Amino acid sequence: MILLYIALVIIFTALAYMRYEAANVKVKKVLFTENINHLKVVHLSDVHISLLRVDVKKIKKILKKENPDLVILTGDYIDSTRHIPAFLNFLEKIKGNYEIFLCYGNHDYKTFHKNEEGLKKFTTDLERRGIKVLLNDSVVYSKGDRSYNIIGIEDFKSKRHDVKKALANCKSNVTANIAFSHNPDIALELPEDAVDFLLCGHFHGGQIWMPFDFEFKILRHERVCKMGIKKGLNKLNNLIIYINSGIGNVLIPLRFLSPPEITVLYFP
Numbered sequence: 001m002i003l004l005y006i007a008l009v010i011i012f013t014a015l016a017y018m019r020y021e022a023a024n025v026k027v028k029k030v031l032f033t034e035n036i037n038h039l040k041v042v043h044l045s046d047v048h049i050s051l052l053r054v055d056v057k058k059i060k061k062i063l064k065k066e067n068p069d070l071v072i073l074t075g076d077y078i079d080s081t082r083h084i085p086a087f088l089n090f091l092e093k094i095k096g097n098y099e100i101f102l103c104y105g106n107h108d109y110k111t112f113h114k115n116e117e118g119l120k121k122f123t124t125d126l127e128r129r130g131i132k133v134l135l136n137d138s139v140v141y142s143k144g145d146r147s148y149n150i151i152g153i154e155d156f157k158s159k160r161h162d163v164k165k166a167l168a169n170c171k172s173n174v175t176a177n178i179a180f181s182h183n184p185d186i187a188l189e190l191p192e193d194a195v196d197f198l199l200c201g202h203f204h205g206g207q208i209w210m211p212f213d214f215e216f217k218i219l220r221h222e223r224v225c226k227m228g229i230k231k232g233l234n235k236l237n238n239l240i241i242y243i244n245s246g247i248g249n250v251l252i253p254l255r256f257l258s259p260p261e262i263t264v265l266y267f268p
Helices: 002-022 056-066 081-094 106-111 116-128 163-167 184-189 211-219
Strands: 026-031 039-044 070-074 099-103 137-143 146-152 176-180 197-200 232-236 239-243 261-267
Touching: 039 056, 039 176, 056 081, 056 261, 070 197, 081 116, 099 146, 137 163, 146 163, 184 197, 184 239, 197 261
Parallel strands: 026 261, 039 070, 070 099, 146 176, 176 197, 197 239
Antiparallel strands: 039 261, 137 146, 232 239
């Protein structure tokens, strides 16, 4: 009986800690330059609004403090059309004096499976709120005397990506090509030297830590995992990849040794 009580206490404590961790976001900063004339980008991913435990007020406070030029979101916002109002409300609350770009993730596409009209309406609702939805497309963002191709590529897992189309309108002689997509496997589809930086999500940093990288070796089938590219800052040939651990949760609103993440990146 004593062993049962001890086991229950351990389980309860572990669950309480995992719930606590899921609500406490970490701000990570990645400097690609120390020049004060940088492009400052905040990267958010995997909101999963129905299982988000980070207080939106905390997210808004971080964004206000960082005051970025751009905010880029890399997919997985909703798991049902019922979640759309909550996600739109989330975006309204975090909006500030910066542009917001986003692409969709596999959960978003699954929500609108065989409902292209619904997906189009969702995109229109976002764009009406000033959000720039980049789906296999690019725009040029300028700051001072520098310009950047901002490239949004649709989700690899959903088989909607079209790299050639996404790169078609990129301008030459820019400071950097910054691409973003949901699934990091898209890195293996990019032509060599076509992109300088790639921002992704999808893996949640593991969400619930497992020893010996079991999640990435057994539960995940993405090719980049097998190459040791799982989270944070990575390099593949000449491509710099950043994989955000996300702020939301999938399946359960718990995390263990993989806290929610907001990344601040400083580009040259």
